[in-house]
Amino acid sequence: MLDRGVDLTISARMTVDHGFVQPLEVLFGCIDRVPVVPVFVNGVATPLGPVGRIRALGTAIGQAASELDKRVLYLASGGLSHDPPVPVLEGAPPRVADALIEGYPPTPEQRARGEERVAQAGCDYVAGSSTMIPINPVWDNQLLDLLEKGKLAEFDSWAPQWMASEGGGSAHEVRTWIAAFASLATTGPYELKSRFYEAIPAWIAGFAVATALGR
Numbered sequence: 001m002l003d004r005g006v007d008l009t010i011s012a013r014m015t016v017d018h019g020f021v022q023p024l025e026v027l028f029g030c031i032d033r034v035p036v037v038p039v040f041v042n043g044v045a046t047p048l049g050p051v052g053r054i055r056a057l058g059t060a061i062g063q064a065a066s067e068l069d070k071r072v073l074y075l076a077s078g079g080l081s082h083d084p085p086v087p088v089l090e091g092a093p094p095r096v097a098d099a100l101i102e103g104y105p106p107t108p109e110q111r112a113r114g115e116e117r118v119a120q121a122g123c124d125y126v127a128g129s130s131t132m133i134p135i136n137p138v139w140d141n142q143l144l145d146l147l148e149k150g151k152l153a154e155f156d157s158w159a160p161q162w163m164a165s166e167g168g169g170s171a172h173e174v175r176t177w178i179a180a181f182a183s184l185a186t187t188g189p190y191e192l193k194s195r196f197y198e199a200i201p202a203w204i205a206g207f208a209v210a211t212a213l214g215r
Contacts, residue, residue, distance in 0.1 A: 006060040014040065015105055019077045019173075027075075034073075041179055043078060043172035044086070045100075051163075052156035054175045058182025066187055076180035078173025080140040080197075080206035083133040085121050086170065122202045133168040135199045140167070140206040143174055147181050147210065148192045167206075181212065190214045 001008060016031075016038050024031045039061065041054060065072045087096050099106070106114065124130040146154055155178050163171050184190050190212045197208045 001060040001064050004060040004063060006057055011040075014103070019176075023075055023077045039179070041176045043170065043175050045089070048160040048172055050156070051158045051160075051175065051178060054179050055152055055155060055182045058179035059186055061179070062183035062186030065183065074180040074183045076176040078176045079170060080143065080174055080208055081133075081136040081167035082170050082173075082203075082205035083168025084118055084170055084204055085132070088169075118204075122204050125204050126201045130204075132204065133165070135201065135204070135206050136167050137197070137199045137206060139171075140197060140199070140208065143177070144195060144197060144208060144210065147177060147212075148195060150181075150185060150189060152178065152182055152185060177210075184212060184214050187214050 020036075020038050021031055024033075024036065028034060039057075041057070042048065062074075087100060089097055089100050092100065121130065121132065125132060146152065160172065163174075167174075181190070192210060192212045194209070194211045196210070197206070199205075200207050
């Protein structure tokens with residue numbers, strides 16, 4: 001991938017989170033049934049790079065994988081439009097800022113408090129007392145339409161600020177979807193086999209599942 005003009009960083013200590021673990025557990029029953037190469041895509045920390053670079057990342061992954069002579073599953077996870085109450089570096093108190101910078105995992109107590117905060121945010125959203133950016137089914141389905149039709153180059157014009165205003169602060173998680181479909185597209189046109197979407201207020205997110213097969 002480095003020879004294909006995509007710069008990568010490697011971490012031997014970064015912990016994979018629910019975004020990696022839960023899909024693998026659902027599909028395979030565990031996280032090590034098959035060989036897995038986790039690829040982190042920044043969807044939170046600013047400054048966020050151009051979406052075109054995410055597509056380039058996916059293309060380079062697909063090109064490299066096509067030389068393995070193996071069956072490869074590209075698995076992307078992340079919510080569509082959603083704006084959950086997650087901590088950000090700007091304006092964070094020193095303790096929170098230090099945790100974000102250092103990246104150390106939360107204690108069980110900290111994790112429990114974070115889960116309670118998100119669950120309460122879901123209750124507030126359902127009750128109509130939330131200030132979060134609303135779930136945007138129109139934007140979500142626009143994304144799914146482009147993925148289904150293979151019009152991936154159109155994502156290059158999606159500015160990070162526009163994505164956040166349309167889909168919320170965590171809508172950038174869709175970058176993983178764009179990268180995965182770009183990987184699949186390197187071997188030719190693909191066909192979408194299934195597509196499911198539902199806006200789920202209690203989960204404060206647009207929820208989707210899509211599967212595609214290369215031809």
